[in-house]
Amino acid sequence: MQWGSIITPEALNHMIAQNAVKCVKAALEGQAPELDGCRAGPNCMNQYGYYPLHRAAEFFSVDMIQLLIRHGASANLRTAGAEVIEGLLPLHVAVENTCMHKYLEDSLFPNHEHRDYSEADAHFIFKLIHLLCLPEMKIFLDSTRLIAKHTDNLLDELWNYIKDGKLAETAILLLAAQEQIRVGTSCKKIGNSKADGFQVIYECIINNSIKLQSEKGQNLMEKEELETKIKLHHTAMMLVHVISKAGEGLESYIRNHLEVSQCW
Incomplete structure (x- = not known):
């Protein structure tokens, strides 16, 4: 369990996996007489290449993350x-x-990326938001919200999901991290703006859509792929707009849910 005066990352990883919050607290503080001065490092990589906070995020333990x-x-x-x-x-x-x-x-539509931008896309977005607002999803959004508060360059991570056409991931991050997004947050790839992050992302989608439209006319071989990306950008734009307008009310609704036991 220990190397000299350091509790091994593997031992800490096991405690986190068991959601043993009191044990992890004792290990991090290293003040229990039984530990003989040993303590765990909160930023030590384990043998598998990830860190304690990755493990806590995997199990959606808000208390452990905190x-x-x-x-x-x-x-x-x-x-x-x-x-x-x-x-x-x-x-x-x-x-x-x-x-x-x-x-x-x-519950979400399969092969969503192959549908035309139409009423079906609005239905997809509202269904996605509805599912994320269910009481059973509270612990997942609470965990994501807490980690997002301490993550640098948050808009960059959001923009990466949008560029990759990952609408569910985009919705989760928009909904969970909207507080940081609204006040503006620094980012490396899309400028160090302190403006409303929703507006920054909205403008990025528009600018990238224009770029994709111009590329579509020049490269016929990739026309179908570019059209798919453009459709996904339009859907992402709708998603950003809906959560920017209704997100605060949705977040209040989610936070008022009682915690629901999860089956892992």
Whole structure:
């Protein structure tokens, strides 16, 4: 369990996996007589290439996430190594694992990217938002919201999801992190604007759509792929608009839910 005076990352990882909040607190503080001065590092990578906060994000333990952050865990460390998908932030783990919830997997339209931009897209967006606002999704959004508060360059991560056509991931991050997005947050790739992040993202979508339209006319071989990206951009634009207008009310509604027990 320890190397000299350091509790191993694997031991800490096991405690987090068991959601043993009191044990993790004792390990981080290192003040229990039984530990003989040993303590765990909140930012030590384990043998699989990820960090304690990634593990807590995977299990959506709000108490564990709060504890780790309070003891100095960084939300800006990325996975690395052959045993894991590289470059993932804890935020990515929370958002993308939320997308694996059975409500989203079972209820959203398959092959959405191949549909025309029409009333069906509005139906998709409203259904997605409706599912995310169910009481069963509260713990997932609460975990994502907490991690997002401590993640740098948040708009960059949101923009990456939009560019990649990941509408469910975009909706989760927009809904969970809207407080930071509204006040403006610094970002590397799309400028260091302190304006309303919803407006910044909206303008990025418009500008990129114009760029894609111009490329569509020049490259007939990729025309279908470009049309798909343009349609997804239009749908993402609608999603940004809806949450920018109704998001605060939705967030208040979600926060008032009682916590629902999850079956893992």
